[in-house]
Amino acid sequence: xxxxxxxxxxxxxxxxxxxxxxxxxxxxxxxxxxxxxxxxxxxxxxxxxxxxxxxxxxxxxxxxxxxxxxxxxxxxxxxxxxxxxxxxxxxxxxxxxxxxxxxxxxxxxxxxxxxxxxxxxxxxxxxxxxxxxxxxxxxxxxxxxxxxxxxxxxxxxxxxxxxxxxxxxxxxxxxxxxxxxxxxxxxxxxxxxxxxxxxxxxxxxxxxxxxxxxxxxxxxxxxxxxxxxxxxxxxxxxxxxxxxxxxxxxxxxxxxxxxxxxxxxxxxxxxxxxxxxxxxxxxxxxxxxxxxxxxxxxxxxxxxxxxxxxxxxx
Ligand code: 3HC
Numbered sequence: 093x094x095x096x097x098x099x100x101x102x103x104x105x106x107x108x109x110x111x112x113x114x115x116x117x118x119x120x121x122x123x124x125x126x127x128x129x130x131x132x133x134x135x136x137x138x139x140x141x142x143x144x145x146x147x148x149x150x151x152x153x154x155x156x157x158x159x160x161x162x163x164x165x166x167x168x169x170x171x172x173x174x175x176x177x178x179x180x181x182x183x184x185x186x187x188x189x190x191x192x193x194x195x196x197x198x199x200x201x202x203x204x205x206x207x208x209x210x211x212x213x214x215x216x217x218x219x220x221x222x223x224x225x226x227x228x229x230x231x232x233x234x235x236x237x238x239x240x241x242x243x244x245x246x247x248x249x250x251x252x253x254x255x256x257x258x259x260x261x262x263x264x265x266x267x268x269x270x271x272x273x274x275x276x277x278x279x280x281x282x283x284x285x286x287x288x289x290x291x292x293x294x295x296x297x298x299x300x301x302x303x304x305x306x307x308x309x310x311x312x313x314x315x316x317x318x319x320x321x322x323x324x325x326x327x328x329x330x331x332x333x334x335x336x337x338x339x340x341x342x343x344x345x346x347x348x349x350x351x352x353x354x355x356x357x358x359x360x361x362x363x364x365x366x367x368x369x370x371x372x373x374x375x376x377x378x379x380x381x382x383x384x385x386x387x388x389x390x391x392x393x394x395x396x397x398x399x400x401x402x403x404x405x406x
Contacts, residue, residue, distance in 0.1 A: 114230075114287050115139060118200040120193055120217065122146075122153035124353075125234055126206035128262025131157045135164065135183040135263075136291040142189045143196040150189055158184065160263055193217070197225040202287065204256055206234040209359050211242065219246040230280050232256040236307050237363050240300045241273040250275040254284050257304055258293075260352060268293035273300045302367055311364050311374075314357060317345035318377035328397045346397035349380075350390035358384050 115138065119130040122144030130142040130153070144150040161180045169175035190196050197203055203225060207213055218231060225231070231253045233243050244253035255271025268288040272281045281297075288295040298304045303311055317335075321328055332344020349357050357380070364374040383389075383396065390396030391404050 121206035127153035134186040222247040251277040350396035
């Protein structure tokens, strides 16, 4: 936990302009990932516009950002309530939520897309903002498993396009995967790496391959856990206990799927299956299909492999 505090402190105290020319960041998509990215950028001193076309989702994002900023502030400024309040006020003053995506990209240095994991949706978005955003602006996708090069293909700025892949919960997880395609320029790559460090993340470089590093390992692991449950090897709870106490993971695979959202995991798992149709590892799970069809989506719906009350926080 001490490491987390250090990371958050570093993110807040580093001057963005000293490290990189990126001053203004536009995050498109106000879901769990988008709101987390916007929060971390705003608390690190960047001017941030958070664009979300769904009014309800934008309201939810605002509430969750404020709640999570308070959690961070409590940790960073344990000794001083006044400093903690200032931290939250400063971060919120750096953040501008909007429903107007086109206006949000007109004056910006970095656009981070965190919308639905659907290539058509991403293509539609990037092809519409490419002619509007400033020439120098870097575009990045937070996709979990789609190809960055394929997403970038609809734009005329393939050299200023890369992947910035964050992890949930964004304010807590220290890693940022920086993905470069064969067309990403050295300058763009350098700016993405430097920017990641100014928001307090540890960056790793990754080629544009399915699932990058973390999800390429995590996907088969979660799928195997589902199959283990289907084979009746052990209960979900015992498998979770086994991985927490036997492998030192902070959450077991079923707790993690509940946390990520079973619908989100299913979208990613289905994508894997389409990519590798003959692989046993990515064969769709009946349990997952049934639970998603029944609306058991994990923490966000109140029930997944476990039950949650309304106070459970994402
Ligand atoms: N914002 C700010 N702070 C938060 C937070 C959030 N959203 N969520 C948790 N925290 C803080 C809490 O306030 C708490 O702080 P404290 O120690 O000072 O009290 C601390 O983090 C720990 O939280 P909790 O006490 O609530 O619970 P845990 O100790 O169980 O930690 C967890 C929660 C950090 C989520 C931990 O269980 C964990 O690391 N789980 C694994 C998460 C993981 O694997 N993420 C990757 C998912 S895959 C992914 O994101 C890829 C993408 O493509 C989908």
